[in-house]
Amino acid sequence: MKGFVSSRWHPIVTLLIWAALMLGAFCIGYLLILLLGRSVFGLASLSDFSAVMQSPQRYPQGWAFTMLSQGLLLFIGFGCSALALVALSGSGIVPYFAPRRPIPGWWLLAAGLLILVTIPLMSGLIDWNAHAHFPAFLKDMEASARAMEDRAQELTKYLTQFSSPARFLIGLLVIAVVPAISEELVFRGVIQRNLVQWFGSRHVGVWTAAVIFSAIHFQFFGFVPRLVLGVLLGYLYEWSGNILVPMAAHFTQNAFQLVLLYLQQRHIGNAFNPDSTESLPWPLVLGSAALTALLLLSLRRWLAAPVATDEAALPTEMHTLSSGGAAVTTPTSYVPPMGRTLGRAGIDGSREDSPAQS
Structure with missing residues (x-):
């Protein structure tokens, strides 16, 4: 599936897109926390939120609210931004991360x-x-x-x-x-x-x-x-x-x-x-x-x-596009046990003589 984030883009572009997604995800996370704080914990104003966040031990609901806030922010800000990047790339979650x-x-x-x-x-x-x-x-x-x-x-x-x-x-x-x-x-x-x-x-x-x-x-x-x-x-x-x-x-x-x-x-x-x-x-x-x-x-x-x-590929294999088709390559510091190339004749697999190195 073709996605918005192309695998042929420079990695720094991908990282900048993820950073933007993370910023948006944290904004959504904070908004959700504000809504939950108001409806569940009775925090009516931003000053109430600030006071509980800075000194939760002074408030009876401080422990529960802080744990909820930290868990949601970490999951939404980090986890969901990473998943959103994969969705934009058109890759499946499992093939991308594992x-x-x-x-x-x-x-x-x-x-x-x-x-x-x-x-x-x-x-x-x-x-x-x-x-x-x-x-x-x-x-x-x-x-x-x-x-x-x-x-x-x-x-x-x-x-x-x-x-x-x-x-x-x-x-x-x-x-x-x-x-x-x-x-x-x-x-x-x-x-x-x-x-x-x-x-x-x-x-x-x-x-x-x-x-x-x-x-x-x-x-x-x-x-x-x-x-x-x-x-x-x-x-x-x-x-x-x-x-x-x-x-x-x-x-x-x-x-x-x-x-x-x-x-x-x-x-x-x-x-x-x-x-x-x-x-x-x-x-x-x-x-x-x-x-x-x-x-x-x-x-x-x-x-x-x-x-x-x-599907025994390593996570940082890189795909390049040439006139002969899409080739799977890896950084020079790693030699994979099996290389695969896709050409006009189909998929060929060839085993390297040298063992894998990290």
Whole structure:
């Protein structure tokens, strides 16, 4: 099906169109929140909305309204804008975001296991980044950044006070499920995909998308751990060719922290405090780093191997149009196990001699 957004356009044009769609989606999301706030929560004026959004802990309906607002804005602003871009391109959602399908179910479990293995390593990065300092001439900027992050941390702590199982399930939906779906559709499915095609390099695309992913959270003193997480998610998508794999990893990252918080609040066991910025013991950190590297090497080999399906394409394959027909090509940093070209004689498949490389 031919769409408005052509695959032959420069990737930056596609990204600009998505940015416009995202802006429109956020406007729709805010309008919907205003309507719900007025009809469900009795917020009659914009000043009421502003007051509840800034200090939800002061209002009895603050927790429910803030969770609803965050979930809707993230889903509509990010998730729906990505889906709208796919609709305008004339592609189906599944072929666009998961060209390699079906995939073995253990891939999702392996992605989640990778996140769990990295926890001690991440604690070391969190500790180092939390105690980092700006240059002396930027001390005022550092003070402002820390104040902003303290306010964000205070809000997060309020929203993750689960006084009942129902609140925990709502938190799991808003903080784990919705971000895993919406953010992966955008940062890996749209931004990374187009950056890889723009730069002609999977590595540049993955790292650049990870920088954007971390920066957009506006938390300098958590920038490095989130950057590393973005890189892991990016390579999981590149190697697997299916958006469900980084989604599973992203969900595990957020859900595991929420489960630990809930157990801690219920005084069940001696759970590690996920809010802590202190590093775990260095033997655990070094062991985690070694296991993470080993698991990444294994996942690179397993996920990049051909899947027993006729649709085992990777997400950032590029289509070019020439006089001989449409040819499927990939960035030079990746050699696919099977190349297909469409010419006058039909579809030809030829297997490359060299193995897949990331």
